[in-house]
Amino acid sequence: MRRVAVAGVGLTPVREHWEASHRDLFAEAALKAFDEAGTDEIDALYVSNMGSAILQRQLHLGAMMADALGKRGIAALRVEAASASGGVAFHEAVGAVASGRYGCVLAVGVEKMSDVLPEEVASATSMSEDQEYTAYTGVTNAGLSAIIHRHYMDRFNVGAEEIAMFAVRGHEHAVGSPHAQYPFKVSIERVLASPMEADPIHVLECSGVGDGAAAVLLRPADEVEDGVEVASTAVATGIYNLTGRPDILVFDAVREAADRALGASGVSREDIDVLEVHDDTTICGILALEDLGFVEKGKGASFVASGGTAREGDFPTNTFGGLKARGNPLGATGLYQIAEVAVQLRGGAGPCQVNGAEVGMAQSAGGLGSTCAVAILRRC
Amino acid sequence: MRRVAVAGVGLTPVREHWEASHRDLFAEAALKAFDEAGTDEIDALYVSNMGSAILQRQLHLGAMMADALGKRGIAALRVEAASASGGVAFHEAVGAVASGRYGCVLAVGVEKMSDVLPEEVASATSMSEDQEYTAYTGVTNAGLSAIIHRHYMDRFNVGAEEIAMFAVRGHEHAVGSPHAQYPFKVSIERVLASPMEADPIHVLECSGVGDGAAAVLLRPADEVEDGVEVASTAVATGIYNLTGRPDILVFDAVREAADRALGASGVSREDIDVLEVHDDTTICGILALEDLGFVEKGKGASFVASGGTAREGDFPTNTFGGLKARGNPLGATGLYQIAEVAVQLRGGAGPCQVNGAEVGMAQSAGGLGSTCAVAILRRC
Numbered sequence: 001m002r003r004v005a006v007a008g009v010g011l012t013p014v015r016e017h018w019e020a021s022h023r024d025l026f027a028e029a030a031l032k033a034f035d036e037a038g039t040d041e042i043d044a045l046y047v048s049n050m051g052s053a054i055l056q057r058q059l060h061l062g063a064m065m066a067d068a069l070g071k072r073g074i075a076a077l078r079v080e081a082a083s084a085s086g087g088v089a090f091h092e093a094v095g096a097v098a099s100g101r102y103g104c105v106l107a108v109g110v111e112k113m114s115d116v117l118p119e120e121v122a123s124a125t126s127m128s129e130d131q132e133y134t135a136y137t138g139v140t141n142a143g144l145s146a147i148i149h150r151h152y153m154d155r156f157n158v159g160a161e162e163i164a165m166f167a168v169r170g171h172e173h174a175v176g177s178p179h180a181q182y183p184f185k186v187s188i189e190r191v192l193a194s195p196m197e198a199d200p201i202h203v204l205e206c207s208g209v210g211d212g213a214a215a216v217l218l219r220p221a222d223e224v225e226d227g228v229e230v231a232s233t234a235v236a237t238g239i240y241n242l243t244g245r246p247d248i249l250v251f252d253a254v255r256e257a258a259d260r261a262l263g264a265s266g267v268s269r270e271d272i273d274v275l276e277v278h279d280d281t282t283i284c285g286i287l288a289l290e291d292l293g294f295v296e297k298g299k300g301a302s303f304v305a306s307g308g309t310a311r312e313g314d315f316p317t318n319t320f321g322g323l324k325a326r327g328n329p330l331g332a333t334g335l336y337q338i339a340e341v342a343v344q345l346r347g348g349a350g351p352c353q354v355n356g357a358e359v360g361m362a363q364s365a366g367g368l369g370s371t372c373a374v375a376i377l378r379r380c
Numbered sequence: 381m382r383r384v385a386v387a388g389v390g391l392t393p394v395r396e397h398w399e400a401s402h403r404d405l406f407a408e409a410a411l412k413a414f415d416e417a418g419t420d421e422i423d424a425l426y427v428s429n430m431g432s433a434i435l436q437r438q439l440h441l442g443a444m445m446a447d448a449l450g451k452r453g454i455a456a457l458r459v460e461a462a463s464a465s466g467g468v469a470f471h472e473a474v475g476a477v478a479s480g481r482y483g484c485v486l487a488v489g490v491e492k493m494s495d496v497l498p499e500e501v502a503s504a505t506s507m508s509e510d511q512e513y514t515a516y517t518g519v520t521n522a523g524l525s526a527i528i529h530r531h532y533m534d535r536f537n538v539g540a541e542e543i544a545m546f547a548v549r550g551h552e553h554a555v556g557s558p559h560a561q562y563p564f565k566v567s568i569e570r571v572l573a574s575p576m577e578a579d580p581i582h583v584l585e586c587s588g589v590g591d592g593a594a595a596v597l598l599r600p601a602d603e604v605e606d607g608v609e610v611a612s613t614a615v616a617t618g619i620y621n622l623t624g625r626p627d628i629l630v631f632d633a634v635r636e637a638a639d640r641a642l643g644a645s646g647v648s649r650e651d652i653d654v655l656e657v658h659d660d661t662t663i664c665g666i667l668a669l670e671d672l673g674f675v676e677k678g679k680g681a682s683f684v685a686s687g688g689t690a691r692e693g694d695f696p697t698n699t700f701g702g703l704k705a706r707g708n709p710l711g712a713t714g715l716y717q718i719a720e721v722a723v724q725l726r727g728g729a730g731p732c733q734v735n736g737a738e739v740g741m742a743q744s745a746g747g748l749g750s751t752c753a754v755a756i757l758r759r760c
């Protein structure tokens with residue numbers, strides 16, 4: 001297996017892009033990645049997307065998007081693993097270059113959520129959960145998160161304020177980011193005064209609805225100068241339904257994927273300078289910090305509140321705002337995270353820069369953590 | 381890249397399975413493949429599926445199906461490339477074993493079409509085509525095929541009877557198949573007397589609606605005795621919309637994928653003893669024979685009519701009935717084809733056996749041929 005590097009990335013701002021189709025967003029991100037990489041000679045395209053069958057009544061995005069780029073003849077496919085689609089597609093794309101099957105591969109996540117009714121978005125997102133056992137009840141993903149959130153507060157005697165600080169940190173970090181959906185500070189008072197999305201989770205503790213596309217172009221590392229290499233990637237699954245888990249405060253798939261990725265890379269947690277975690281709600285961000293092994297179970301919220309995830313903290317986390325403030329265009333989110341880590345390691349993060357960042361990790365979750373993808377990148 | 385072998389396959393009959401969910405069908409196929417292979421120690425699961433977001437309101441099949449097998453912790457994902465999903469998932473799974481990333485990988489295609497209204501099935505299948513340029517008009521896939529069919533008849537002066545013979549051959553081959561949806565002969569008169577699906581295509585020239593799951597378990601070839609190895613696989617895309625193609629009677633992606641797969645395997649067309657092609661309509665089966673290079677453009681229909689694709693013909697094709705008679709459960713179909721080739725090469729096809737089959741090819745198409753996956757298998 002040869003070493004693989006990120007040759008270029010391209011991000012659209014996460015917004016309600018009323019004037020652009022998902023094809024437009026895809027193309028914008030892809031062309032930016034081509035520009036950065038100085039090549040458009042790709043052999044394969046991995047498209048990550050979650051909801052287009054519902055949101056655009058469109059399948060077959062691989063062929064559609066390859067054609068949109070004029071890249072006829074290349075291999076192209078769509079990878080779907082709910083909101084982990086981007087991280088999983090990256091894992092597949094990295095494997096394809098590492099093995100020598102393809103020389104140059106483009107992975108693009110795209111999601112267009114804002115041109116349908118909110119109930120259709122809710123319907124699409126709830127399809128990450130089991131339709132026969134869970135989703136049919138009408139419970140939303142935030143509703144399931146709320147069960148976890150409440151239980152976490154009770155078991156570890158943690159206050160709403162500490163958990164809500166995850167959202168405050170995200171918004172702090174998003175300030176100055178050119179692609180963040182909500183690049184402004186939000187006070188803890190405002191978070192806690194926002195309406196309940198699913199008690200005890202406030203609206204401002206949930207990621208919003210946004211459109212975006214994120215592209216990452218991969219090449220063999222020996223063809224990329226002064227770049228960022230992929231140290232390792234891993235994908236794992238866990239118990240699918242919350243009701244089947246021995247402990248709903250532990251996401252086994254996150255633990256498993258982290259252990260595998262760290263083991264394969266030889267990187268230790270202490271080496272990680274930049275971390276992107278999947279905070280579709282504040283509590284999920286906190287569980288991710290714990291299950292990835294950066295902080296003890298039950299200590300995540302106080303770690304965040306005390307500044308551990310701040311830009312100057314022990315583990316700067318969600319450095320462009322995370323799902324909460326950068327935005328969460330579902331199938332694209334995992335590739336936003338990976339691209340952001342790459343930008344940090346190249347020193348190109350501007351006002352969001354973490355000084356001296358050499359190694360970074362991105363963690364992407366599908367559903368309530370039943371799929372997890374972890375990628376570790378480092379300067380090369 | 382190490383050699384990869386098919387260690388086991390598992391097929392459910394293609395039927396209207398009113399009593400079984402897509403999870404049930406998936407599990408039945410997977411467990412059969414485990415039994416055949418003598419192992420269930422898989423590292424990864426590739427699920428191919430096209431329409432479950434519409435048909436079952438379910439996404440995230442990777443984690444869901446891994447859990448259904450009790451295989452928590454493994455990597456799992458869904459691959460989607462419309463009706464080529466199965467062939468594309470196989471290509472990905474083969475790459476993952478060949479590269480050494482995983483030791484043992486299960487690829488399962490599953491589709492459950494019969495528990496929703498016919499218009500929802502039509503809606504899901506039309507999502508393989510471009511919603512902004514084509515599908516929004518309401519044209520069905522059969523409607524698009526009809527344009528090709530009519531033009532083929534005109535340009536090559538071919539009669540309806542010759543094209544319809546593709547369906548007759550499929551039904552002949554399905555007789556005795558334990559998993560075929562329609563394992564009985566259909567006369568040419570009956571095909572041509574059936575109602576028009578989309579003039580000039582008759583209902584009995586189209587694949588029907590059916591449920592099914594097909595599993596293929598892959599391992600390194602040196603761990604499989606007396607088996608079938610994967611000589612090569614390839615995926616290619618072509619111009620997405622029919623209106624953009626210089627010649628609607630040529631599927632470029634099919635030509636490209638065939639050339640790549642043949643080139644990589646060192647196999648020549650003359651070596652192919654068993655061929656499975658994607659005949660969602662009779663004309664598409666005929667174009668596949670031509671674009672794969674088994675017969676000259678314009679000669680496919682007469683080749684079929686004169687027995688070239690019969691069990692004793694030059695290129696025995698669709699030896700368990702093809703999409704027409706075995707059935708076409710969309711995202712599962714590509715893996716049915718590949719499993720059928722493997723069964724033929726092992727000499728286990730019973731009344732459907734092609735004598736002395738040593739090398740086989742399966743061709744899977746997404747939409748009107750804008751994605752094509754080709755796999756070549758041989759005895760090892």
